[in-house]
Amino acid sequence: xxxxxxxxxxxxxxxxxxxxxxxxxxxxxxxxxxxxxxxxxxxxxxxxxxxxxxxxxxxxxxxxxxxxxxxxxxxxxxxxxxxxxxxxxxxxxxxxxxxxxxxxxxxxxxxxxxxxxxxxxxxxxxxxxxxxxxxxxxxxxxxxxxxxxxxxxxxxxxxxxxxxxxxxxxxxxxxxxxxxxxxxxxxxxxxxxxxxxxxxxxxxxxxxxxxxxxxxxxxxxxxxxxxxxxxxxxxxxxxxxxxxxxxxxxxxxxxxxxxxxxxxxxxxxxxxxxxxxxxxxxxxx
Numbered sequence: 327x328x329x330x331x332x333x334x335x336x337x338x339x340x341x342x343x344x345x346x347x348x349x350x351x352x353x354x355x356x357x358x359x360x361x362x363x364x365x366x367x368x369x370x371x372x373x374x375x376x377x378x379x380x381x382x383x384x385x386x387x388x389x390x391x392x393x394x395x396x397x398x399x400x401x402x403x404x405x406x407x408x409x410x411x412x413x414x415x416x417x418x419x420x421x422x423x424x425x426x427x428x429x430x431x432x433x434x435x436x437x438x439x440x441x442x443x444x445x446x447x448x449x450x451x452x453x454x455x456x457x458x459x460x461x462x463x464x465x466x467x468x469x470x471x472x473x474x475x476x477x478x479x480x481x482x483x484x485x486x487x488x489x490x491x492x493x494x495x496x497x498x499x500x501x502x503x504x505x506x507x508x509x510x511x512x513x514x515x516x517x518x519x520x521x522x523x524x525x526x527x528x529x530x531x532x533x534x535x536x537x538x539x540x541x542x543x544x545x546x547x548x549x550x551x552x553x554x555x556x557x558x559x560x561x562x563x564x565x566x567x568x569x570x571x572x573x574x575x576x577x578x579x580x581x582x583x584x585x586x587x588x589x590x591x592x593x594x595x596x597x598x599x600x601x602x603x604x605x606x607x608x609x610x611x
Contacts, residue, residue, distance in 0.1 A: 353378075353379070353551045353552060353578055353579050354578040354579065354580045355378075355379075355382045355383040355386055355578075355579045355580055355583075356383050356386050356387060356579070356580035356583055357386065357412060359580060360383075360386055360387050360390055360580060360583065361390065362387070362389075362390030362391040362392065362416070363391065364391065364392050365391045365392070365587060365591045365592075365593065366388055366391035366392045366393040366449070366587065366590055366591060367391070367392030367393075368392060368393075369388075369392070369393040369394070369448040369449055369590070370393065370394050370395075370396075370440065370444035370445070370446055370447060370448050370449070371388050371393045371394070371395050371396070371447075371448065371449035371450070371451065371590065372395075372396045372398070372436065372437065372440045372447055372449070372450050372451065372485070372489065373385050373388070373395060373396070373397055373398070373451040373453060374398040374399075374427060374436070374451065374452055374453050374454035374481065374485065375398070375399060375453040375454030375455065375502075376395070376397030376398065376399060376406070376409060376451075376453070377397060377399035377400075377402045377405040377406035377409055378402060378405045378409070378552060379550065379552030379579050380453055380502060380547065380550060380552065380579050380582050380583075380586075381397070381399075381451070381453045381454070382405070382409045382579060383579035383580050383582060383583040384451055384453070384582070384583050384586045384587075385397055385409050385412075385413055385420075386409070386412045386413065386416075386583070387583035387584070387586065387587050388418075388449070388586075388587065388590065389412065389413040389414075389416035389417075389418040389420070390416045391587055391591075392418070393418060393448075393449065393590075394418050394419040394420070394421075394443075394444055395413050395418060395419070395420050395421070396420075396421040396422075396423060396436070396439065396440045396443065396444070397409060397410070397413075397420065397421070397422050397423065398423045398424075398425070398427060398436050398454065399422070399423075399424055399454075400424065400425070400426060400427070400454075401424055403424065406422050406424065407422070410422055419443070419444075421439065421440070421443045423435070423436055423439055427454050427476075427477055427481040428456070428473050428476040428477040428480075428481065429476075430476070430480065430484065433480070433481050433484040433485060434484065434488065436485055436488070437485055437488035437489050437492065438488070440489075440492075441492050446492050446493070446494065447489045447492045447493055447497065448493070448494075448496075448497050448498070448590075449497065449498050449499075449500070449590045450485060450486065450489045450493075450497075450498075450499045450500070451500045451501075451502070451586060451590075452481070452482040452485060452486065452499070452500070452501045452502065452524075453501075453502040454477060454478075454481060455477060455478045455502065455517070455520070455521075456473060456474050456477045456478060456517070457474070457514055457516075457517035458470060458474075458514075458516075458517070459513045459514060459563065460513060460515070461513065463515060466515070466516055470516065471516055474516040474517060474520055475516075475520060478517070478520035478521070478523075478524065479520050479523050479524065479527075482501055482524060482527065483527070486499060486531065490535075490538075490540070493538075493540050494539075495538065495539025495540065496539060496540075496592060496595070497539075497540045497541070498540070498541045498542075498543070498589060498590045498594070499528075499531065499535075499540065499541065499542040499543075500542075500543055500544070500545060500586055500589050500590060501524050501527070501528045501542070501543075501544045501545075502524070502544070502545055502547065503521050503522075503524045503525040503528070503544040503545065503546045503547075503601060504517075504518070504521035504524075504546055504547060505546055505547065505548045505603070505605045505608055505610055506518035506521045506522075507521040507522040507524065507525040507546060507601075507610070508522065508525070508610055508611045509608070509610065509611075510522070521546075524544060525544050525546070525601055528542050528543065528544040528599075528601070529544075529599055529601075532598040532599035532600075533599065535598075536598060541589075541594070541595075541597065541598035542598055542599070543589045543594075543597060543598060543599065543600045543601070543602065544600075544601045544602070545582065545585055545586060545589070545601075545602050545604060546601050546602065546603045546604065546605065546610050547577065547582055547604050547605065548568075548571050548576075548577065548603075548604065548605030548606045548608055549567055549568040549570070549571060549576040549577065549606070550576060550577045550578070550579060550582060551567070551568070551576040551577065551578060551579070552579060555567055555576075568606070570608075571605060571606035571607055571608045572606060572607030572608060573606035573607050574606075575606065576606075577604065577606060581604070582604050585602050585604055589602070
């Protein structure tokens with residue numbers, strides 16, 4: 327693992343959902359640094375939001391650990407193809423499934439495609455999410471609220487429900503929550519609400535699935551430098567993004583990937599119902 331890049335990010339903005347090509351500095355997804363050791367050999371994984379950010383870092387790490395990967399993403403085709411290149415360079419199969427996961431009909435296509443390509447699902451990473459910064463609740467339209475819930479919560483429910491019949495004992499479900507799940511930002515009220523729901527859903531799921539030998543855990547990231555940040559925050563907040571945590575900086579996506587690898591691996595056979603904080607020193611409850 328290389329040392330995190332020391333430079334801070336300048337003020338910048340993009341249109342939603344954001345792309346890697348417009349970011350300064352470019353995030354580190356482990357493209358040059360992650361070294362696998364066969365911890366996921368032979369596994370088949372589904373990763374939502376896998377074109378960039380945490381999802382891309384997880385896809386690269388999973389492939390280098392020996393897993394085939396299906397990546398669900400919206401429409402950032404250039405980023406997704408680049409991620410696929412890294413997966414295939416690791417000698418693994420990569421399937422790309424573009425489309426809007428806020429749409430229930432599209433949600434229902436993802437797991438069937440994985441089963442068609444891989445025959446099963448060993449690891450499901452529900453990571454795709456939407457956020458938007460607002461100074462008042464009046465700024466949040468009904469449409470934005472519904473979209474946030476549909477993508478962040480309903481897609482997780484649908485994919486989990488669809489995947490379970492194709493999971494065997496030892497399979498793993500990993501859901502991306504957030505430090506906002508119990509320490510919510512007032513500017514991210516809709517997003518924070520869904521992230522609390524993800525943490526709660528995962529805790530219930532772990533208890534429900536224990537007798538089946540299927541594990542469920544969530545990861546609670548703090549600030550992470552991904553395209554979602556300049557696409558959903560005012561420029562001045564982008565410039566100071568990450569300074570609020572004890573480490574004084576945002577994480578690189580590559581710094582999250584090892585946690586997902588551990589939770590996906592057989593080494594974590596007794597880890598279920600956990601919420602793992604990757605927050606730069608900021609505690610979660």
